[in-house]
Each structure stands twice: as structure tokens, then as C-alpha cells.
Amino acid sequence: MLSSYVLGLLTLIGINLLLALSVYVILATGQLSLGNGGFMALGAYGASVLTASYGVPLPFALLIAALGTGLVGVAVGYPALRLTGVYLAIATLGFGEIIRTFFLNFPVTGGAGGFHGMRIVAPGTVWLWAGGCFVAILLAEQSRLWLEYRAVRDDEFAAFALGLDPTSLKVGAFGVGAALAAIGGGLFAHYALYIEPGNFSFLVSIEMVLFVILGGSETVWGPLVGAIAMTVLPEMLRFVGNWRDAVFGAMLIVILWVRREGLVSGNIVPRIVRRERKIRATAT
Amino acid sequence: VIAQQVVNGLLLGAVYSLVALGYWLVMGVLGILNVAISEIFMMGAYLGFVVVLAHRSIWLAVPIAMVGAAVLGLIVERFGYKPLRDAPPIVPLLSTVGFSLIFQNVATNVWGSDPVQLPESIFARRMSFGTIEVGPIQMLIVACTGSLILLLALVVKRSWLGRALRAVSESRDVAMLLGVPADTVTIGTFVISGALAGAAGCLVGLHYSVINPYIGVETGLKGIAVMIVGGVNNVWGSLVAGPLIGIAEVLAVAYGASSYRDIVAYGLLICMLLLRPQGLLGGTISRSGRA
Numbered sequence: 001m002l003s004s005y006v007l008g009l010l011t012l013i014g015i016n017l018l019l020a021l022s023v024y025v026i027l028a029t030g031q032l033s034l035g036n037g038g039f040m041a042l043g044a045y046g047a048s049v050l051t052a053s054y055g056v057p058l059p060f061a062l063l064i065a066a067l068g069t070g071l072v073g074v075a076v077g078y079p080a081l082r083l084t085g086v087y088l089a090i091a092t093l094g095f096g097e098i099i100r101t102f103f104l105n106f107p108v109t110g111g112a113g114g115f116h117g118m119r120i121v122a123p124g125t126v127w128l129w130a131g132g133c134f135v136a137i138l139l140a141e142q143s144r145l146w147l148e149y150r151a152v153r154d155d156e157f158a159a160f161a162l163g164l165d166p167t168s169l170k171v172g173a174f175g176v177g178a179a180l181a182a183i184g185g186g187l188f189a190h191y192a193l194y195i196e197p198g199n200f201s202f203l204v205s206i207e208m209v210l211f212v213i214l215g216g217s218e219t220v221w222g223p224l225v226g227a228i229a230m231t232v233l234p235e236m237l238r239f240v241g242n243w244r245d246a247v248f249g250a251m252l253i254v255i256l257w258v259r260r261e262g263l264v265s266g267n268i269v270p271r272i273v274r275r276e277r278k279i280r281a282t283a284t
Numbered sequence: 285v286i287a288q289q290v291v292n293g294l295l296l297g298a299v300y301s302l303v304a305l306g307y308w309l310v311m312g313v314l315g316i317l318n319v320a321i322s323e324i325f326m327m328g329a330y331l332g333f334v335v336v337l338a339h340r341s342i343w344l345a346v347p348i349a350m351v352g353a354a355v356l357g358l359i360v361e362r363f364g365y366k367p368l369r370d371a372p373p374i375v376p377l378l379s380t381v382g383f384s385l386i387f388q389n390v391a392t393n394v395w396g397s398d399p400v401q402l403p404e405s406i407f408a409r410r411m412s413f414g415t416i417e418v419g420p421i422q423m424l425i426v427a428c429t430g431s432l433i434l435l436l437a438l439v440v441k442r443s444w445l446g447r448a449l450r451a452v453s454e455s456r457d458v459a460m461l462l463g464v465p466a467d468t469v470t471i472g473t474f475v476i477s478g479a480l481a482g483a484a485g486c487l488v489g490l491h492y493s494v495i496n497p498y499i500g501v502e503t504g505l506k507g508i509a510v511m512i513v514g515g516v517n518n519v520w521g522s523l524v525a526g527p528l529i530g531i532a533e534v535l536a537v538a539y540g541a542s543s544y545r546d547i548v549a550y551g552l553l554i555c556m557l558l559l560r561p562q563g564l565l566g567g568t569i570s571r572s573g574r575a
Contacts, residue, residue: 032374079558086317086373090508091557094550097505101546202501206319206381213378242393249385253364256379260371 011123011191013231014130018184020211020223021133026177027217028146029170030153032085035076035092036181037205038099042069043182044189044200045109051190052117062129062186066179073178077171096205104197114196121190129183137220149173181208214255216262225263289538290531291416295491297530298429302484303507304514304522305436306477312516313453313473316373320360320380321481322504323387328353328485329495330395336402342421342490346428349486350479356387357478361471369470384500391497402493421490428483436480437519445472481507502546509553515563524564528552 002010019040026033046065050056056064076095083091109115140146151159152166160166189195207230215226233251237244259265303325310318331352332345364379440446448469451459460466481504488503489495510529514521529552533545556563 082561083557086311086315086377087512087557087561089374089377090317090512091554094509094553094557097550098547098554101544101550105543202505203381203384206378209374210378210381213374243389245389246386246393249382249389252382252385253379256371256375256382257367260368260375 007123009231009235011121011126013228014123014126015184015188015191016208016211016227016231017130017224018133018180018187019208020215020227021137021220022177022179022181022184023208023212024177024217024220024223025137025180026173027212028149028153029173030084030156031077031080031170031173032089032209033092033174033177034089034202034205034209035094035096035099036177036208037200037202038092038096039069039073039178039181040185040188040204040208041099041103041197041200042072042178043185044195045103045115045185046182047186048115048118048189048195049109051119052115058119058121058125058186058190062183065186066182069182070175070179074171074175076178077174080174081167081170093202093205096200096202100197100200100202103200110196112197114194115189116194118190118193120193121187126187126191129187133180133183134220134224141220210252212262214252214259214262216264218262218265222262222264229263286538288416289534291418291422293531293534294527295422295425295530296488296534297527298425299484299488299491299526300506300510300530301522301526302429302432302480302487303504304510304526305433305519306481306484307507307511308514308516308519308522309449309473309477309480311511313449314365314470315453316365316376316380317508318360318365318380318474318477319377320356320364320383320387321477321507322500323384323391324353324356324360324478324500325481325485325488325504325507326391326495326497326500327356327387328482329489329499330391330400330485331482332486332489333400333402333495336490342424345490346424346483346486349482351482353482353485354475354479356482357474357476358471359383360478361474365470365474366467388497388500395497397497399494399496402490421487425487425491428487432480432483433523436476439476440519445469449473506546506549509549512563513552513556515565517562518565521563521565 019036022036022039023033026036043062043065046068047058047061050061050064051058076092080088080091103109104112148159148164148169151162151164152169156166159169185200188199192199211226211230212223213226214230215224216222234244234248237247237251240247303321306321306325307318310316310321328349331349335345335348336342360380360383364383365376368376368379438446440449448459448464449472451462451464452466452469456466459469484507485499485504488499506529510522510525513529514523514525529549532548532552536545536548
């Protein structure tokens with residue numbers, strides 16, 4: 001039997017995977033969001049209010065929260081189309097801070113005092129959601145849609161000239177990313193059982209980006225590896241006590257020195273799989 | 285009362301301008317967002333407090349905080365930016381996040397996570413001009429921000445370093461072909477921006493007379509909003525936007541919505557990015573939104 005500590009860690013990895021995917025999908029169209037903490041907050045508070053105050057079953061609450069936050073994501077993504085690069089990142093940062101300040105003052109969700117009353121979610125449920133979303137994106141990467149995302153990322157004007165619609169692709173990615181962050185946030189709320197606006201700060205948004213950049217942003221395996229590594233690493237650093245954040249920060253810088261393209265780069269996973277298939281084919 | 289509020293807002297805004305110039309320098313010349321500026325700001329506040337508590341002198345606090353912060357800026361350049369210079373701009377951004385974590389952790393372990401307060405006696409003397417009351421710290425803020433901003437503007441517009449900065453921001457390669465030592469210029473950018481953030485942190489700490497390790501995220505990060513609202517293409521932009529946001533915040537606190545004050549800065553940031561991406565003083569070229 002797994003100890004409750006390991007189960008907790010596995011749950012956290014699942015939640016972080018969803019959050020990493022939320023950044024990954026948006027990044028796939030070449031857009032960097034530093035405000036996914038805001039989407040996560042919307043999902044967390046939305047799902048929690050639905051289950052704790054209205055008795056809605058968790059799966060429906062998550063779906064409603066994801067849908068609502070996805071619409072917010074589209075609403076945020078649409079005007080943000082005017083911006084690219086660092087400016088888009090700064091705008092989304094501002095959005096995240098506004099959402100956090102809003103919940104800090106919103107009496108319905110307890111303001112600065114936080115919100116509780118949720119019932120705990122089973123680790124298996126978290127992994128059902130995380131795994132489901134992961135597989136969905138894994139399959140989507142084989143589709144035409146993902147080729148169109150890539151085209152927009154590589155050269156928006158060329159993509160437009162090919163008859164693609166960069167606007168709806170980019171806005172759509174924002175909506176999907178927001179919905180994924182909302183599911184992650186909703187599950188986080190039902191894992192932590194107590195949420196406060198501080199859970200969704202700027203640093204949390206940054207952390208999600210770290211999962212993807214350190215794991216690798218070329219394939220969906222990157223966010224998975226990143227989420228696992230970045231969840232386990234701080235746990236392994238418990239022995240340094242009070243200096244955990246500093247050591248974590250230093251390791252982060254060193255990892256960027258050594259592998260700036262992320263742990264999983266290029267088509268490393270498909271390549272391995274293909275090679276194995278070839279070996280098996282020649283063996284038979 | 286309103287005059288006093290406006291004066292307070294102007295003082296706060298002047299300090300915002302300083303932090304914003306710290307962000308602006310690195311962003312304008314190198315095109316990256318140095319997130320660690322907000323934590324260097326926090327370290328500057330603590331260094332200032334250490335000096336004031338040890339020597340009871342507020343005049344020494346700012347120079348020492350600036351020197352300490354400049355050293356921190358140098359460290360960020362050496363380990364966070366230099367090895368990652370040819371990576372996409374998001375990578376140095378994340379390495380400066382690494383430094384944010386380190387600085388915040390150091391401050392929490394050295395000075396504790398509880399707020400530190402200055403003794404009241406330091407603020408005893410206050411002068412009043414009509415209905416407006418000003419203490420020595422407020423005068424210090426005016427003197428420091430005024431002279432620092434003037435100095436920076438002179439350096440950027442008139443000096444050799446300023447010309448080199450602008451050359452590197454146009455094109456690093458061409459600047460190097462023309463004999464500009466781009467590495468030195470890069471170091472200068474980080475050192476000066478660190479010193480500005482340190483001075484701002486020190487002044488904010490003395491102004492509020494109470495600080496905690498989280499003021500970097502709470503206050504320092506607003507420098508980004510000020511920079512954008514002012515316009516990334518123009519030195520004077522931050523100078524206009526800082527006081528504007530400062531006054532707006534102070535008035536928001538004075539007339540009701542005190543807890544929503546943080547929305548003011550970020551709300552203005554988003555409106556500005558959407559309606560006028562080049563900022564208030566950004567000129568007519570809209571290239572800035574497409575960097």
C-alpha cells in the first residue's frame with residue numbers, strides 16, 4: 001500500500017500536470033501567459049462554491065468551472081491578440097494580479113480569510129482528470145489542429161497567407177488553456193480543502209511556466225516530466241530546511257544553464273518509440 | 285486633506301518611477317523582463333533599515349542600499365543573464381525568477397518573515413506648509429528621486445554610456461562591430477537598474493517605516509505596470525506614469541475602495557496595453573507592442 005505521503009505527492013503531480021498543460025497549450029501557439037494563476041483561482045473558487053455551497057457533484061462542478069473559465073480565457077485572449085512576446089506576458093501578469101486582488105476582497109468567497117468546506121478528492125479521481133487531459137492533448141498533437149497551432153507559432157503571417165485563421169486559433173488556445181488551469185485549480189481546492197487568494201499569486205503562475213520550460217515545450221511529454229520533476233525536487237530538498245527556496249532557485253538557474261530547451265527536447269519520445277518498434281519488427 | 289493626499293501620492297509615485305526605470309533600463313536595452321528587480325527593491329528596503337537602526341542616520345541609508353542593490357544586480361547579470369544571453373527572452377526571465385526566490389528566501393531567513401518596524405523617534409520632526417505636513421523622509425524622497433532621475437536622464441541622453449546603451453538596444457551585433465563593448469554595457473544596465481530599485485526600496489521602507497519580505501511582490505512588481513503605462517520607448521514615460529498611479533492609488537485608499545488599490549495599477553496597465561500599447565509617451569510608432 002502506498003503511504004499517504006506518497007499519495008499526496010502523486011495527487012500534487014496530477015494537479016501540477018494539469019496546470020503545466022494549461023501553459024503548454026497556450027505556448028503551442030507562441031503565446032506566453034504569466035496569468036494562469038488567475039484562471040486557476042477562478043476554477044478553484046468556482047468549483048468550490050458549487051460543491052460546498054450548492055452541493056453540486058464534483059465532476060459537474062469541475063466541468064462548469066472549466067467552461068466558465070474557458071469563456072473568461074477567450075474574453076482575455078481576444079483583446080490580448082494585439083500583443084505579442086513580453087508585452088502579452090506582462091498583460092496576463094496584470095490580469096492574474098487583478099483576479100487575485102478581486103478574490104482578496106470578494107465577500108462571497110471569504111475574502112482574505114479564505115474559503116473552505118470542500119470534501120477531499122481521491123487521488124485516483126485527480127489522475128483520471130489529469131491523465132484524460134494528457135491523453136487528449138497527446139492525441140490532439142497528431143491532428144491537423146496542432147499543425148495549425150505550430151504554423152501560427154512559427155510564423156503568424158505565413159499561416160494567415162496559407163488560409164489559416166490565426167485569430168481563432170490563438171483565442172481558442174487561450175480558452176482551452178484557461179479551462180485546463182480551472183480544472184487544475186478546482187482539483188487543487190478539493191485536495192487542499194482550504195484556499196486563499198495567496199494560493200494563486202504571481203509566483204504560482206510563474207511555477208506553471210517553469211514546469212513547461214524545464215520539462216520541454218516541444219512535445220506534451222515535456223510538461224509531464226516538468227511537473228513530476230518540479231513537484232518531487234522541492235520534496236527532496238527538505239533536508240536543507242529553511243533554505244529550501246534559495247536552493248530551489250539556484251538549481252533552477254543551473255538547470256537553465258545546462259538544458260535551456262528543457263529536459264525533453266524535440267521529438268525524443270516518438271523517436272524512442274519508433275526505434276523500439278523497428279527493433280521489434282526486425283526481431284520478428 | 286486632499287492636498288495632503290495628493291502630496292502623499294506624488295511621493296509614492298516618485299518611488300514607483302524609480303523602480304519602473306529599473307525595469308525599463310533592462311527591458312529597453314536588452315528586451316528582457318528582469319523580475320528580480322522587485323526583490324532587489326525589497327533587499328534595498330532591508331539594507332536601508334539596517335543602516336538606520338545601526339547609525340540612526342537616514343542620510344546614509346540610501347547610498348548604502350544603492351551600492352548593495354547594485355551588487356545584487358551584478359550577480360543577476362553574471363549568473364542569470366550572461367550564460368543565457370542567446371536564449372529566447374523567456375529563459376532569462378525565468379532565471380531572474382530563480383534569483384527572486386533566492387533573495388526572498390535570504391531576507392526571510394536573515395530578518396524573519398514578520399514585519400520589521402522603525403522606532404517612532406526618527407520621524408519626530410515635521411514641517412508644515414499650510415495644510416501639508418512633510419517630514420525629513422519625505423524631503424529625502426523628493427531629493428533622491430529627483431536627482432536620480434535627472435542623473436539617469438543625463439546619462440542616457442548625453443553620456444558615452446547612454447549612446448552605447450541605445451546602440452546596443454538597436455542592434456547588439458552592429459554596436460559591437462562599431463567598437464561598443466557590449467558586455468560592459470550589459471553589466472552597466474543591470475548594475476544601474478539594481479541601484480535604482482535599491483534606492484526605491486530604501487525610500488519606500490523609510491516612508492512606511494514598516495517592511496516585510498513580501499513588499500517586493502506587493503509594491504516592487506507595480507514598477508512593471510508603471511513602466512508600461514509610461515511607455516517603454518521613452519525615459520520620461522515612467523516619470524509621468526509613476527506619480528499618476530501613485531495619486532490614483534492614494535485617492536482610491538482615501539475615498540472608499542482601500543482594498544482595491546492594487547487593481548488601480550494593474551487595471552491601468554491592461555487598459556494601456558490594449559488601447560495604446562506604446563504607452564503614454566511612447567510616440568506614434570506602434571512597434572512597441574510587437575517586440
